[in-house]
Amino acid sequence: MKVIEISTPGGPEVLKVAERPTPKPKEGEVLIKVKAAGVNRPDCAQRQGTYPPPPGASDLLGLEVSGEIVEVGPHVKRWRVGDPVCALVNGGGYAEFVVAPEGQCLPIPYDLDFTQAAALPETFFTVWTNVFESGQLKKGETILVHGGSGGIGTTAIQLSHQMGATVFTTVGKESAVEHCLQLGAQKVIQYKKEDFVTAVKDATNGKGVDVILDMVGGEYFARNIECLGKMGRLVQIATLQGASVSFDLRKMMAKRLMITGSTLRPRSTEEKSRIARSLEEQVWPLLNKGLLKPVIFKEFKLDQAREAHELMESSAHTGKIVLNVF
Numbered sequence: 001m002k003v004i005e006i007s008t009p010g011g012p013e014v015l016k017v018a019e020r021p022t023p024k025p026k027e028g029e030v031l032i033k034v035k036a037a038g039v040n041r042p043d044c045a046q047r048q049g050t051y052p053p054p055p056g057a058s059d060l061l062g063l064e065v066s067g068e069i070v071e072v073g074p075h076v077k078r079w080r081v082g083d084p085v086c087a088l089v090n091g092g093g094y095a096e097f098v099v100a101p102e103g104q105c106l107p108i109p110y111d112l113d114f115t116q117a118a119a120l121p122e123t124f125f126t127v128w129t130n131v132f133e134s135g136q137l138k139k140g141e142t143i144l145v146h147g148g149s150g151g152i153g154t155t156a157i158q159l160s161h162q163m164g165a166t167v168f169t170t171v172g173k174e175s176a177v178e179h180c181l182q183l184g185a186q187k188v189i190q191y192k193k194e195d196f197v198t199a200v201k202d203a204t205n206g207k208g209v210d211v212i213l214d215m216v217g218g219e220y221f222a223r224n225i226e227c228l229g230k231m232g233r234l235v236q237i238a239t240l241q242g243a244s245v246s247f248d249l250r251k252m253m254a255k256r257l258m259i260t261g262s263t264l265r266p267r268s269t270e271e272k273s274r275i276a277r278s279l280e281e282q283v284w285p286l287l288n289k290g291l292l293k294p295v296i297f298k299e300f301k302l303d304q305a306r307e308a309h310e311l312m313e314s315s316a317h318t319g320k321i322v323l324n325v326f
Contacts, residue, residue, distance in 0.1 A: 003060055004094035004305045009049030012309035015061075017302075022097045023058075025073035028269075029099045032085065036118035036299075037093040038064040039308045039321040040151065041215075041238065042265065047309065053091045054266050061305075062093020063265065065100075066108060066117035067325075076102050084108050088121040088272055090265065094305060096325055103273025106280055109287035112294075119294035119320035123155040124283060126237060126264055129275050131156060131213055132163070134260045135235040139164030141210035144200060144227060146220070148185060149176035149318040152237070154295040156213055157183045159283065162291055165211075168203060170196050176318050183295070200227045208232060218242035225251050236261030295319030 005018040025031045043061045045051035053059055066086040069079050079085065079102060086108055087100040108117040131137050143160050147153045148169030160167045161184025169180050170191045177188045189199045200209060208229030214220055218241030224234050225247050232255060252259065264272075286292045297317040300308040302325045312321055 001096040002302065003096070004062075004302065005060065006047050009047070012047070012306045012313070014047065015305045015309065020060075020095070023092070023099045025071055025076075025099045027074045028076060028102050029073040030069045030076060030079050030085075030102055030105060031071035031073075032065060032067040032087060032098050032100055032105075033070045034065045034093065034096055034098055034325045035067040035114035036065065036325060037062045037095075037302075037323045038118045038120075038122055038151070039300075039305075039312055039323060040064070040122050041240075041312065043094075044309055044312055057090040057265075058092030058098075060092040060094055062089065062091065062095065062098070062323075064088055064118060064121035065093045065098055066114045066120075067098075069105075070097070072102075073099075078102060079105060084114075084117075086117040086120050088125050088264075088276070094302065094323065096302075101269045101273065103269060104276055106276055106284065109284055111290065112287070115299055115322050115324060116294050116296060118322050119151065119296055120287075122264070123151045123294075123320070124159075124279055125272070125275050126152060127156045127159055127213075128279055128283060129264070130235045130237055130262060131160060131211065133275075133278075134262060135211045135213065135233045137163065137165055137211045137233075142166040142168065142204060142229075143211040143213065144196075144209045144224075145169040145185075146212070146214045146216055147171075148180045148188065149173065150315075151295075151320040152213075152215065154180075154183055154319050157185050158292050159286075160184070162286055168200060168209065172315065179295075179318050197223050197226045204229070211235065213237065215239075216241050217245065219245075221245035222247040225255075225257065228255060228257055231256050231258075233258045233260065237263075297321055299324050
């Protein structure tokens with residue numbers, strides 16, 4: 001099968017087309033003929049050598065795919081050969097075939113094509129478990145989503161809005177403002193033009209927000225603490241501007257804040273499968289009704305992975321970047 005390999009850690013130019021044997025599904029796994037694969041920030045980090053795959057996972061990039069099941073391993077109960085699925089995979093998505101644990105597969109929502117379906121797993125798994133499980137966002141509360149124009153951001157805006165929350169978001173470019181408003185954000189803050197702490201406090205009459213979803217870290221951390229209201233929750237999912245932070249613990253104590261965070265890839269198959277079932281029960285009905293939809297910014301062919309990574313790292317996109325494989 002054709003795959004995209006990392007020739008050596010580095011920039012997008014290190015991504016090379018290669019050939020490898022088609023994998024075989026083990027017990028509880030299915031083999032998927034990949035139709036499309038999502039491109040995500042962790043892929044770029046792995047390419048750079050700063051985010052190694054967990055033990056036992058493929059060294060190939062790609063954490064989410066859509067496609068057709070062409071083989072099932074022993075003791076697979078739900079899926080059959082020919083079933084169209086999207087799946088969260090532990091690696092190996094930038095290829096013509098990939099194996100996935102049975103529990104990490106989901107049916108493709110009604111009226112979505114393979115390209116759209118490939119843009120679902122990584123962002124929806126991440127947003128659901130962090131915003132609604134760890135962050136405990138509830139109807140009537142307010143959330144600040146940093147990076148509203150990215151794949152995580154566009155998903156978090158839509159899902160939070162559909163669940164009855166008021167959504168604020170930050171973006172870096174003028175072109176993303178109207179798009180985020182259409183997705184359900186009540187207020188879009190251009191962080192290059194205005195201080196998001198001041199903007200949030202003005203919009204909430206000084207109260208602050210209930211939940212913040214942040215992938216920036218660094219100097220954003222202390223500013224996020226300022227933005228949170230009493231008993232607010234800060235959910236950290238990445239550290240694009242640095243993992244070391246400094247802030248006044250007394251502010252956390254006075255507001256009775258909860259600070260949490262997570263990574264998705266190292267979690268067990270059992271945990272990821274549980275999240276998948278929660279998504280199918282709570283979120284897939286909204287997708288099937290057309291109330292949620294992945295935002296696709298640009299599609300590339302598999303052998304254009306370099307160009308896809310260059311676009312991802314430029315931050316010029318609004319929504320998801322997808323590799324079409326077949």
